[in-house]
Amino acid sequence: MVALLIAIALILAWPMLKSAFVKRDLTRTMRHGRELYLIAFRMMTDGASKKNSNLAWPGDYPVTSLAEYCDKLVQNDYAKPVDLQRMLSAPGAECTATMSGAPATLMLSGKTALKLYKVKASDPSNTIFATSSNYVYDTPLDSNTGPFGDVGFVVVRKSGDAVVYKKNKATPAGFESAEKFQSDIGILPGTTKGKIEPGDGTTVLTAPQ
Numbered sequence: 001m002v003a004l005l006i007a008i009a010l011i012l013a014w015p016m017l018k019s020a021f022v023k024r025d026l027t028r029t030m031r032h033g034r035e036l037y038l039i040a041f042r043m044m045t046d047g048a049s050k051k052n053s054n055l056a057w058p059g060d061y062p063v064t065s066l067a068e069y070c071d072k073l074v075q076n077d078y079a080k081p082v083d084l085q086r087m088l089s090a091p092g093a094e095c096t097a098t099m100s101g102a103p104a105t106l107m108l109s110g111k112t113a114l115k116l117y118k119v120k121a122s123d124p125s126n127t128i129f130a131t132s133s134n135y136v137y138d139t140p141l142d143s144n145t146g147p148f149g150d151v152g153f154v155v156v157r158k159s160g161d162a163v164v165y166k167k168n169k170a171t172p173a174g175f176e177s178a179e180k181f182q183s184d185i186g187i188l189p190g191t192t193k194g195k196i197e198p199g200d201g202t203t204v205l206t207a208p209q
Contacts, residue, residue, distance in 0.1 A: 022151045025091050026132070026164045029113050029147070030154045032087040033130045034162040036114065040129070041160065043078045044121070057158075058205060059118035059189055066116055066207040070097070071106035081106060088112045093133060093147035095208070112207045113147045114154075117200075118189050125159035128186040133207070137188055138181075138198040141167045157186045172196060 040057065047055025055076060058069045066088075073079040084106070085097035090113035100107045116130050128137070134145045135153035143150040153170065156162040165185070168174040172181040178196055187193070188203045 022148055023164075026148055026152050026154060029090050029132055030156070030162045030164050032090075033114050033132075033154055033156040034160070036084075036087045036116075037129050037156050037160060037162070039073060039078050043073065043076060048121075057119045057121055057123075058116055059120035059123070064206060066112065066205040067106055067108040069116065069205055070108065074099075074106050084108075088114055090132075090147040108208050111146060111209055115200075115207055116205045117203050118205060119158050120189060123158060123189050124187070125157065126183065126186045127158040127189050128155060129158050130154075130156040135170065136198075137185075137200050138171050138196055141170050155185055171198075 043055045044057050047053065053060075054072070061069065061072060063069050063072070070079070070084050073084070074081060081097040081099055085095055088095040088097070088108070089110075093111040093113040095108060095110045095112045098107050098109075099105065111133070113133055114130050115133050117128050119127050119129050131137075132148055132154040134141060134148045134150075135155070141148075141150035141153060150167045152164055152166050154162070154164055169185065172178045175181040175184065178194070182193060182196065187195075188201065190203065
């Protein structure tokens with residue numbers, strides 16, 4: 001009888017527990033996004049001080065994929081594959097990072113929990129550096145899109161700010177104005193203040209799905 005009551009209580013509490021687990025994972029992914037940002041910022045800062053164009057923001061390289069950019073982090077000794085694998089993974093989005101070929105090149109497989117944008121040195125500080133993979137700019141969250149469905153999403157900006165947002169903040173409709181949306185969420189690389197269009201366009205480094 002006691003076991004039955006416990007089972008019923010767990011069933012009733014499961015939706016709340018599931019939501020708590022997802023929020024925990026969102027917070028962890030935010031921290032991972034911030035950690036990845038700090039690595040990228042360190043490499044860019046070193047490049048600026050040494051006038052080395054091989055140490056730069058993602059958008060200042062002729063790269064189109066997340067794996068290519070992450071390979072820059074590894075080859076320049078700013079990150080290890082095992083660290084990138086940890087930062088790019090979350091429950092429901094397991095990424096594998098391995099070195100392959102000769103010379104060895106970083107390869108990513110699986111699904112990534114984060115996606116990075118083609119941020120350049122010339123972009124303003126509120127340009128989006130990374131988001132959780134379930135978020136598409138100015139687009140309502142989809143409950144079927146991993147890793148977090150429509151529970152919430154993560155944004156990391158070029159300034160280093162990292163925030164977990166609720167689903168109602170995914171579009172300007174969740175803010176008092178479009179300007180407030182751009183101020184809080186950020187802008188896409190290469191865009192200007194006041195210009196908001198749904199979708200990431202070509203501003204995202206392609207990642208394994």
